[in-house]
Amino acid sequence: MESSHDIQAESIVVRFAGDSGDGVQLMGTQFVAATALTGRDFGTFPDYPAEIRAPHGTTYGVSAYQINLGAGPITTAGDAPKVLVAFNPAALKVNLPLLDDGALVVVNSESFTARGLTKAGYTEDPRKSGELDSFQLVEVDITGLTLEAVKPYGLSKSDAGRSKNFWALGLVQWMFGRDVGIIEDWVVKKFAKNAVVRDANLAALRAGHAYGETAELAAALPHLGTGKASFEPGEYRGVRGGEALALGLAAAGELADRPVIFCSYPITPASPILHQLARMGSLGVGVFQAEDEIAAACAAIGAAYGGAIGVTSSSGPGIALKTEAIGLAINAELPLVVVDSQRGGPSTGLPTKTEQSDLYQAVYGRNADAPLPVIAARSPSDCFAMAIEAVRIALRHMTPVFLLTDGYLANAAEPWLLPDMRDFAPIKSNAAKGPAGKAAIFDRDPKSLGRPWIAPGTPGFMHRIGGLEKDIRTGNISYDAENHQAMTHLRANKVAAVADFIPDQTVELGPQQGAVAVVGWGSTYGALYQAVRRILRTHKSVSHIHLRYLNPFPKNLGALLSGFDRLIVPEMNMGQLATLLRDKLGVEVIQYNKVTGQPFQIRELVRFIEAQLSASVHVGSLPRVMHGDRA
Amino acid sequence: MSAELSAKDFASEQEVRWCPGCGDYAILKAVTRVLADVGAQPENTVFVSGIGCAARFPYYIESYGFHTIHGRAPAIATGLRLANPELDIWVVTGDGDALSIGGNHLLHALRRNVGLKILLFNNEVYGLTKGQFSPTSRPGTRTPSSPAGSFDSPVSPGLFALGAGASFIARAIDVDKQGLGGVLEAVHAHEGAAFVEIYQNCIVYNDDVFSTFTAKENAADGQLHVKHGEPLVFGVDRGKGLRFDVATMKLEIIDAKARPAEVLRHDETNSTLAQLLLAMQPPEFPVALGVVHRNPRTSFEAAFYKHHPTGLKRTASVADAMRQTSTWWVK
Numbered sequence: 032m033e034s035s036h037d038i039q040a041e042s043i044v045v046r047f048a049g050d051s052g053d054g055v056q057l058m059g060t061q062f063v064a065a066t067a068l069t070g071r072d073f074g075t076f077p078d079y080p081a082e083i084r085a086p087h088g089t090t091y092g093v094s095a096y097q098i099n100l101g102a103g104p105i106t107t108a109g110d111a112p113k114v115l116v117a118f119n120p121a122a123l124k125v126n127l128p129l130l131d132d133g134a135l136v137v138v139n140s141e142s143f144t145a146r147g148l149t150k151a152g153y154t155e156d157p158r159k160s161g162e163l164d165s166f167q168l169v170e171v172d173i174t175g176l177t178l179e180a181v182k183p184y185g186l187s188k189s190d191a192g193r194s195k196n197f198w199a200l201g202l203v204q205w206m207f208g209r210d211v212g213i214i215e216d217w218v219v220k221k222f223a224k225n226a227v228v229r230d231a232n233l234a235a236l237r238a239g240h241a242y243g244e245t246a247e248l249a250a251a252l253p254h255l256g257t258g259k260a261s262f263e264p265g266e267y268r269g270v271r272g273g274e275a276l277a278l279g280l281a282a283a284g285e286l287a288d289r290p291v292i293f294c295s296y297p298i299t300p301a302s303p304i305l306h307q308l309a310r311m312g313s314l315g316v317g318v319f320q321a322e323d324e325i326a327a328a329c330a331a332i333g334a335a336y337g338g339a340i341g342v343t344s345s346s347g348p349g350i351a352l353k354t355e356a357i358g359l360a361i362n363a364e365l366p367l368v369v370v371d372s373q374r375g376g377p378s379t380g381l382p383t384k385t386e387q388s389d390l391y392q393a394v395y396g397r398n399a400d401a402p403l404p405v406i407a408a409r410s411p412s413d414c415f416a417m418a419i420e421a422v423r424i425a426l427r428h429m430t431p432v433f434l435l436t437d438g439y440l441a442n443a444a445e446p447w448l449l450p451d452m453r454d455f456a457p458i459k460s461n462a463a464k465g466p467a468g469k470a471a472i473f474d475r476d477p478k479s480l481g482r483p484w485i486a487p488g489t490p491g492f493m494h495r496i497g498g499l500e501k502d503i504r505t506g507n508i509s510y511d512a513e514n515h516q517a518m519t520h521l522r523a524n525k526v527a528a529v530a531d532f533i534p535d536q537t538v539e540l541g542p543q544q545g546a547v548a549v550v551g552w553g554s555t556y557g558a559l560y561q562a563v564r565r566i567l568r569t570h571k572s573v574s575h576i577h578l579r580y581l582n583p584f585p586k587n588l589g590a591l592l593s594g595f596d597r598l599i600v601p602e603m604n605m606g607q608l609a610t611l612l613r614d615k616l617g618v619e620v621i622q623y624n625k626v627t628g629q630p631f632q633i634r635e636l637v638r639f640i641e642a643q644l645s646a647s648v649h650v651g652s653l654p655r656v657m658h659g660d661r662a
Numbered sequence: 663m664s665a666e667l668s669a670k671d672f673a674s675e676q677e678v679r680w681c682p683g684c685g686d687y688a689i690l691k692a693v694t695r696v697l698a699d700v701g702a703q704p705e706n707t708v709f710v711s712g713i714g715c716a717a718r719f720p721y722y723i724e725s726y727g728f729h730t731i732h733g734r735a736p737a738i739a740t741g742l743r744l745a746n747p748e749l750d751i752w753v754v755t756g757d758g759d760a761l762s763i764g765g766n767h768l769l770h771a772l773r774r775n776v777g778l779k780i781l782l783f784n785n786e787v788y789g790l791t792k793g794q795f796s797p798t799s800r801p802g803t804r805t806p807s808s809p810a811g812s813f814d815s816p817v818s819p820g821l822f823a824l825g826a827g828a829s830f831i832a833r834a835i836d837v838d839k840q841g842l843g844g845v846l847e848a849v850h851a852h853e854g855a856a857f858v859e860i861y862q863n864c865i866v867y868n869d870d871v872f873s874t875f876t877a878k879e880n881a882a883d884g885q886l887h888v889k890h891g892e893p894l895v896f897g898v899d900r901g902k903g904l905r906f907d908v909a910t911m912k913l914e915i916i917d918a919k920a921r922p923a924e925v926l927r928h929d930e931t932n933s934t935l936a937q938l939l940l941a942m943q944p945p946e947f948p949v950a951l952g953v954v955h956r957n958p959r960t961s962f963e964a965a966f967y968k969h970h971p972t973g974l975k976r977t978a979s980v981a982d983a984m985r986q987t988s989t990w991w992v993k
Contacts, residue, residue: 064988268984278984314976315975316974321737322770330740332741333739333743337743492705495729
């Protein structure tokens with residue numbers, strides 16, 4: 032039976048929200064797994080608090096999981112949710128401002144007690160205050176119905192209530208016209224060792240689904256449906272950025288035929304990479320959880336000195352601590368990959384929220400003239416390719432390399448067309464060219480300027496390296512004035528030489544030259560792509576250029592950008608790429624900056640870009656800096 | 663393999679640049695001699711250091727060497743150890759490098775029992791920065807940064823190492839050829855972290871700071887050379903001995919000839935005894951020298967490679983690993 036309030040669209044944004052202990056993240060990932068199998072494209076984003084278990088029912092303890100699903104290409108988790116499932120009043124309160132007009136709001140009625148409302152900061156019940164009038168409100172006693180469903184398993188009330196995420200998931204699956212088979216399979220596997228929990232979760236899941244069937248008679252619940260995506264043929268899986276990055280590092284080890292030693296200290300949001308790699312021993316990956324960030328960087332340098340692929344990983348504050356060690360790797364000319372999962376700052380900042388504000392730190396953030404290559408992944412699956420690229424550059428040029436990702440990429444998921452490993456060229460490292468002896472040790476490759484990688488244990492090549500300035504030929508300590516000038520040039524030229532090996536910059540969408548190019552980097556790729564795509568449908572001239580190589584830039588970038596009248600640079604920082612473009616290419620740009628800890632919304636970008644397109648005035652008279660929506 | 667190497671073969675071509683009369687010369691000589699004596703291979707020997715006078719050490723040895731950054735040598739050496747557990751890795755550090763800026767890394771290298779041979783040159787002063795007090799300086803030490811005398815409580819390197827769970831703690835005096843040589847040989851043989859505090863005289867900024875027990879006339883009463891299983895005796899004619907007083911739970915000095923049965927015997931595996939010996943300070947007590955504590959346990963790298971039984975060799979492919987989750991096909 033069709034209901035008048037059914038939602039059918041090309042794509043639908045769904046958001047689950049509850050207390051941080053309500054299991055909404057699990058619910059989200061299972062919903063995504065089920066979505067993938069229906070041939071829909073998807074993008075997801077978990078939005079969770081910094082507190083592990085914040086006080087029950089409070090607004091700051093709300094955890095959410097957002098999924099954008101439907102016909103592709105889907106490149107973000109979506110702007111405004113069309114469906115919200117809120118487990119308590121606090122979850123409703125926090126998420127209501129995000130919703131699309133007329134969104135379906137499913138609330139757990141059991142939680143709307145006087146106490147629950149007060150905790151959430153409501154003075155009046157929003158269900159009665161008129162606040163929800165422009166939405167489709169569906170009240171379901173999710174807790175009560177869950178308790179009833181799991182009654183046979185004799186669980187305590189609090190344990191029984193924990194299955195309510197599965198109950199709600201069953202209901203949402205029904206609304207999308209799906210069965211729960213795939214989720215049942217997962218529950219059976221996941222809770223194999225705990226039969227009671229397994230059976231309770233299965234019962235709740237089935238009861239939620241059955242509730243849809245029954246309630247349908249009263250046409251109380253809408254059906255939800257989306258278009259199907261047209262995927263390129265091939266084998267797919269869902270992947271989060273952290274997983275893809277870990278696999279990429281392991282793949283780099285495979286391509287270089289060297290072990291990978293990953294040294295890290297736990298920090299949000301970088302830890303998923305550590306957790307993933309800790310399970311990859313069979314791929315030749317060793318993991319060292321160091322005593323601090325400095326030790327993690329140093330151990331990775333020690334591992335690289337010993338001939339392994341040394342990798343360290345952190346987020347902004349931790350990277351700051353590693354800075355001196357990174358300088359050592361530059362001076363000693365050792366390969367090192369530094370992964371920076373950026374988060375809101377400065378200082379501790381917003382640990383669980385995303386930001387792109389470590390670009391300055393990566394490019395400029397060391398004492399003295401200490402250049403190094405910087406690259407950035409642009410989507411969860413792109414983390415795989417860029418991890419390989421980071422290792423390739425590090426080994427070729429014998430230098431530390433920064434790989435930038437962020438809290439959004441670390442946790443966001445998307446479908447990933449699994450690559451064929453045979454499509455990746457092996458990663459070569461520099462071997463000593465001459466016969467054993469001191470002369471060969473700093474005999475650099477003339478193109479990459481990388482020196483040979485000679486690990487202790489190699490007979491005949493004994494030598495000393497360190498943080499002191501060294502003679503450009505012998506590597507011995509040198510305080511000579513001219514030599515220091517020459518070494519400083521060498522270090523700069525080495526990083527510049529990276530540009531000789533990387534691909535030319537291409538235009539993602541839109542014409543190769545024209546009125547406006549939107550230039551971005553990193554995780555804003557999806558939002559910028561969609562915004563430009565939307566505007567292109569209106570036949571306006573706009574292009575999307577997205578940078579993966581930030582230092583050095585691709586050689587053709589200056590020429591490419593000069594083909595556009597105006598350059599708009601949207602960033603989740605106060606204009607760091609904008610600075611870099613001005614600094615390195617001398618181009619003028621229009622900034623669009625937002626630092627709310629939340630990813631860009633497509634609609635805010637569309638609005639800003641369109642305003643720039645319709646402005647007939649010359650670029651010189653436009654405001655240089657605009658600030659984003661405060662979501 | 664190649665012909666036997668001599669101490670000279672381990673001396674690098676680089677000109678040694680310590681101050682004339684520095685205790686480091688004697689240590690360098692002892693180390694090169696022991697390397698030759700134990701048949702070390704230069705290509706499999708690595709010296710890693712941090713910053714400070716002692717940290718110049720790697721330049722002077724004909725082996726692999728890495729002069730790193732202040733305090734971080736144990737961390738860098740740990741990464742190297744994991745990459746290649748076959749190497750002989752020596753960490754050369756000073757009291758400021760190891761116990762001030764690098765205290766954290768030393769703590770963790772020792773508790774993890776990483777197979778590193780850690781030589782701490784203790785001269786109770788910052789040398790390379792021109793003579794400020796260090797974390798081992800005694801209260802009242804007058805330096806450019808403490809003109810009225812320092813007022814920090816010093817840390818005891820040996821007790822620090824014991825507290826960190828070190829499996830090997832030894833002490834030696836820079837110019838004591840025999841004592842230092844013996845300790846270094848024991849260090850070389852130890853699996854896991856071997857920690858040595860070497861009393862090193864800084865002739866420029868802290869000359870004779872250890873003379874209360876290193877000076878010839880003070881040596882007999884000021885030094886107790888411990889040996890596993892043997893009585894803890896010292897003094898002229900080894901006439902004094904250590905006795906444990908049960909009532910006070912303290913050590914006392916007794917006439918070893920008169921009451922030989924009451925003299926403690928050294929047990930290097932006993933950490934309680936190690937604690938008592940390491941805490942002894944002149945002039946009340948002699949300074950305990952030699953291998954004070956040795957209690958071998960699994961090294962960090964052995965545990966690491968137990969988790970990586972294939973030695974970081976691949977036994978699976980990334981192509982398979984990326985499919986270790988549900989996948990779907992689009993035709």
